[in-house]
Amino acid sequence: MVDFSLTEELQDLQRRAQEFAAREIIPIAAEYDRRGEVPMHVVERAFEAGFLNLTVPRELGGGGCSALASAIVTEELAYGCAGITTTIMANGLALTPLLLFATPEQLERFVRPFCQKPQLAAFCLTERQAGSDAGAIQTTAIPDGDSYVINGVKCFITNGAVASLYTVFALTDPERGPRGASALIVPADTPGISITKVEDKMGQRASNTAEITFKDVRVPKENLLSKEGRGLQVALKTLDYARAGVGALATGVARRA
Ligand SMILES: Cc1cc2nc3c(=O)[nH]c(=O)nc-3n(C[C@H](O)[C@H](O)[C@H](O)COP(=O)(O)OP(=O)(O)OC[C@H]3O[C@@H](n4cnc5c(N)ncnc54)[C@H](O)[C@@H]3O)c2cc1C
Structure with a gap:
C-alpha cells in the first residue's frame, strides 16, 4: 500500500511553517490585505526562517528542499494569508527558470545573492x-551587438514593483512568433524599466501585482537563459513546477475558510 505519511523531517518543517504563520502572518494579515501592501518585514523573517529560497540547492545557500517540502510550507503559510504566500511563492516561480536552465556562472551571479x-x-x-495563450507575447528583445534591447509591457506581474530581479520572456526573433521567444535575466534597476501600474485587487492584496514597461532596456547577451528560441519551453517547464504550489496555496486558504 502507498504510504502518504510525512517523514519526521517533513513533519518538523510543517510544524515550523504552522508556527511561522501563527506568529508572523496571521496577526498582521488583515491589516496588510486592507492596505494592499506587501509586509516586507515578514518577507525578511521568511528569509531568516529559510522559507524564501526553499528549493534553491544547498550549495548555492538555499534550503535544498523537494517540491513536496515546498508544497507543505506553501499550504501552511497560505493558511495564514494567500497574498503574503503569493509573494513568497512568486519568488520561487521567478527563480525556477534559473534553477532549471542557468549556467553555473549565472547561478553564482544571480541566484546566490538571493540566499545571502x-x-x-x-x-x-x-x-x-x-x-x-503565452505564445502570443509581443515584447521584443532584439539582438544588438553584445546585448539584447527589450521593448514591451508585461502585466499582472507578482512582485513586479518590489523585485530586484526579473525573468523576462520576449521575442528575440519576432518573425518566428512563439518559436522566436527567449528567456532573459534582467536586474530590476536596469535603465528603461518603469512600473506603470500597480493593480488594486479584490484578493491576495498583500501581494504586489504590477505592470512593467520596458523601453529600450539593454541587457548583455550573457543574461540569456538556455538558448535563443527556447523561451516558451523555459516558461512552460517552470509552470509545470509551479502548478502543485498553486494547489497547495488553495488548500491552505480552503482549510482556513
Ligand atoms: C494575482 C495574479 C498574479 C499573477 N502573477 C503573475 C506573474 O507573476 N507573472 C506572470 O507572468 N503572470 C501573472 N499573472 C497572470 C496570469 O498568469 C494570467 O492571468 C493567466 O495566464 C490568465 O490570463 P488572462 O488573465 O489574460 O486570462 P485569459 O487568458 O484571457 O482567460 C480568461 C478566461 O478564459 C478562459 N480561457 C482562455 N483560453 C481558453 C480556451 N482556449 N478555451 C477555453 N477557455 C479559455 C480562461 O480559463 C479564463 O477563465 C497573475 C495573475 C493574477 C490574477
Whole structure:
C-alpha cells in the first residue's frame, strides 16, 4: 500500500511553517490585505526562517528542499494569508527558470545573492493579449551587438514593483512568433524599466501585482537563459513546477475558510 505519511523531517518543517504563520502572518494579515501592501518585514523573517529560497540547492545557500517540502510550507503559510504566500511563492516561480536552465556562472551571479540577503524576484510572462495563450507575447528583445534591447509591457506581474530581479520572456526573433521567444535575466534597476501600474485587487492584496514597461532596456547577451528560441519551453517547464504550489496555496486558504 502507498504510504502518504510525512517523514519526521517533513513533519518538523510543517510544524515550523504552522508556527511561522501563527506568529508572523496571521496577526498582521488583515491589516496588510486592507492596505494592499506587501509586509516586507515578514518577507525578511521568511528569509531568516529559510522559507524564501526553499528549493534553491544547498550549495548555492538555499534550503535544498523537494517540491513536496515546498508544497507543505506553501499550504501552511497560505493558511495564514494567500497574498503574503503569493509573494513568497512568486519568488520561487521567478527563480525556477534559473534553477532549471542557468549556467553555473549565472547561478553564482544571480541566484546566490538571493540566499545571502532577503530580496524578491518576479516572473514576467503575461501581457495584455497573452495570458493563457503565452505564445502570443509581443515584447521584443532584439539582438544588438553584445546585448539584447527589450521593448514591451508585461502585466499582472507578482512582485513586479518590489523585485530586484526579473525573468523576462520576449521575442528575440519576432518573425518566428512563439518559436522566436527567449528567456532573459534582467536586474530590476536596469535603465528603461518603469512600473506603470500597480493593480488594486479584490484578493491576495498583500501581494504586489504590477505592470512593467520596458523601453529600450539593454541587457548583455550573457543574461540569456538556455538558448535563443527556447523561451516558451523555459516558461512552460517552470509552470509545470509551479502548478502543485498553486494547489497547495488553495488548500491552505480552503482549510482556513
Ligand atoms: C494575482 C495574479 C498574479 C499573477 N502573477 C503573475 C506573474 O507573476 N507573472 C506572470 O507572468 N503572470 C501573472 N499573472 C497572470 C496570469 O498568469 C494570467 O492571468 C493567466 O495566464 C490568465 O490570463 P488572462 O488573465 O489574460 O486570462 P485569459 O487568458 O484571457 O482567460 C480568461 C478566461 O478564459 C478562459 N480561457 C482562455 N483560453 C481558453 C480556451 N482556449 N478555451 C477555453 N477557455 C479559455 C480562461 O480559463 C479564463 O477563465 C497573475 C495573475 C493574477 C490574477
